[in-house]
Amino acid sequence: MTQLNFLDLVKRLEAHQVAGEWPQMLLEISNLVIAMINDPRARGLVFGSLEMDRFCLAAGEISARQLGQSPSTAYNDHLAVHVTTEVYDGQGGHTLALKDVIRARPDLTHVVLVTNLHDRTLPLDRFNRDMAQPVQVLAAPALSLPDKLRWLQLQLAALKPGLLTLFHHHYDVAAVAAAQPGVAREMAYFHHADHDMALGVYLPHALHVDCTQLSHHKCRHHLGVSNQVYWPLVSPDQGGRQGHEFMRDGQLLTCAHGSSNKFLAPGRYAYFDVLLRRLTEVGGAHVHIGQLPPEELQNFRERLDAAGVEASRFQHQPPVPSLWHWLRDSPIDLCISSFPVQGAKGLVETQGAGLPVLIQQSSLSTLHSTRDLVYQEALWWETPDDFIRALKAVTPELLAEQAYLSRRYYERWHHPRELSYALNNPRRTAPCPPVRDTPCDTLALYLR
Template sequence: MSDILRSLASSLSEKRYEAFLNALCVNSLERAYDPSGQGILNGSSELDNFCCQAAEAIAADFPHGYSEAGGQQDLTIYIATDLFFGRGGHTPLLLDLIKVDCSTQRELILTKTGCLPNSSSFSAQLYEALPSNVKASELQAETLLQKILILREYIHSKNPRRLILVTHQHDVVAYCAVTRRSAAQILYIHHADTLTLGLYIPWYTVVGTNEFGVKAVVNMTGRPMFCWPVASYDHGARPWLEWDQYQGLNTCSHGTPRKFESDGDFDYGDIVAKRLQMLSGTHFHIGELCSERRQKIEDKLAMAGVNPSRFVYVGSVPILWKYLKKSNIQLCISSYPICSPRGLVETKGCAIPILIFEDTKNPTRSSVAYGYPGCLTWRNIDELDYFFENLTPNILEEQSKIARASFELKHSLRSLEMHANLSSSYIVPE
């Protein structure tokens, strides 16, 4: 047994709950920010077993005053962790689920287990974006244990039909507060880009958002899962912008900083340098990158003989789709080494072609499954070189049509609404 497992076992057996919760939270955060763990779809049955034991032990030691009625109200309570408004796909996914939910009542609770900068301002923006009839609140307490007790008391006072956990991998408040008696149905949205807690908790119905990844997890764990599509509000397709090969190609990449943290043989800077070496034009980066990372990219461009001014840092934008629709970007190069599923959905909806990295070692990090049938792909720098050497305006125009058709078929809010309101829609182990 590893040191962390021994420590958790000791603190739990001695009912030192706060020490247990803090150790579990810190360990989860460390694993989440380890680049070598990116794209790992499995969880930890041992750590999840500790979550189950803690949930039951805390429930026994701190009983609440409400009967276990089994979800009599047509109420769905969403439990979410720290949220970045306008960064990444986690928050838009939560908002989309709430918007398509047909429950009579909907509520959102933020557990606030981390220490994000400006988290209050993000919460305010989130609340403003919610439908007006959705009640939202955040747990106010000094300790993780206090938050668990408040959350349990609140859930059982409301007696919801459904709980939906749109949580991050370190959200021990949610994982150790919710028991099998908390609601008639407990849905857990799998945080599928890193090793995470929650995957093996037996009273969760696990929901994935990509059929490729869902099948991999189902066959690994032996548990059935839901598969709901990543969706987006349809802001409309952008008319195709003809690529004049004499004026240059405008490309972009987008995603949160972690999508670009490479542990491979080359990195994002190499990709940008190759793209700008091969064809004239500009490459736009949409999303945050620290100044050090940007400087490294510019240094690589200079070494490759490329004017660094051809790399344009845009930063975060409120709605990616709207930015792309107003831009003159003609091709999206997906983030490397981890693709950004939500961003790619918005890119497809905007009718912008996608060039996606096909990770042959770990396809759960990036593969054509996140793009669309027949999308443009590459596996190594030589293939990237060949791609740009043989790219034509006709290829991009045809890809634009395929991208938009893929969005309309799979990623509309109508499609998400159908899946999210079914009582059962499983992918079962083969």
């Protein structure tokens, strides 16, 4: 990534603002954020920018003025509008979290506005497949970035929602620029992109919603975020596993799940290197749930063959419609949390289904992977040697106890009633789990 000069960037944006060149402002800010999230060294170090959020709002204000818009004085308080960049089916934690927020307010009519910045074919017709009450989902047509913003502004001006929530991707300048003061009676920014640079972190007139205790702690104590609340990640309770026989025939069956970026991101220890040790040094088999690039799978299978590992001991399962259902009904004994980057929403479903967890305590950053997101007694590792020792030490009795503790943690912190409480009480927040004071090697993080 070419080194950027912050002051030069600010001067360019200020010049665009003075000239009323709001489309250029949007494009430059978007390019900046995309560059940051594609720079491995920024992950876990750069989270947001007060200046960039200010420029987004300034661009949106110029556009709104040209459209003849002004803040509303009357709102449809029965209506909640949720702005997102894309929606997914069967995976994508923030889409699942959006659905959970909608479920927590059954008293409201809900509309989802999708900016669809990449003009992809999205599964809009499947959004309501698991929703008790139908939700209207509207996607912006194929337009330029400035016109995406204007489409969104016109939609919000017509709807005048009582509640507006922002579930956009890190770089969605249209979503942030449209979130002008007064477009809704109440506004909430859902900070799901919490380990990367994201626009909207410092919106001054919105509730800043953190969905993990890690992000809540970081934003409060290190980033100086105001108007902060905590809405826990939850998942509808689909029942814990019953009658599972751990390590049947003395063999350990492990799994890992998540999107490929969580396993292929730069980290101190590579997923496939550690997994090779797991299959060569510990008996049993491993199932990977989720998409992986075909070339990565082929390369790993060749490494297994070279190491003399029977091919059937590694199984690849494409994404499943319901991770919770799949895990609950599976023969899996132990879930290995994704690394180098953990998946917070997937961990909620894993614990809800009542599976034991082995999680990495990253020495780079707790926002990569940390024990804080699972039950206190969970198995954990820091180095590959720790990983192998933990696997070799498990017994059926230990796993059964771990399964009970895992399900209990879900019931205490991640049951839907916790999110319902947060959205429906006057303070709009819920109790937040504690965090450990874990060291972070910032030099290792930067030079990884």
